[in-house]
Amino acid sequence: MNLHDTPINNICPVNLVTECSSTKYRTYSGHCNNVNHPLWGASSEPMQRFTEAVLC
Secondary structure: OOOOOOOHHHHOOOOOOOOOOOOOOOOOOOOOOOOOOOOOOOOOOOOOOOOOOOOO
16 A cells, blocks of 8 residues: 555655664664564564454
């Protein structure tokens, strides 16, 4: 779903990672933890659930 030309794009802008440099430690935001998919697990990024969340 492309939300580029919708009002939600101003509220939730796309987080673009331009380059993942090699560092000794991971970033605090989670960006580039997976070099092939730099936004997987990053903060402020949507995540698709495959099952219902179980909150205790």
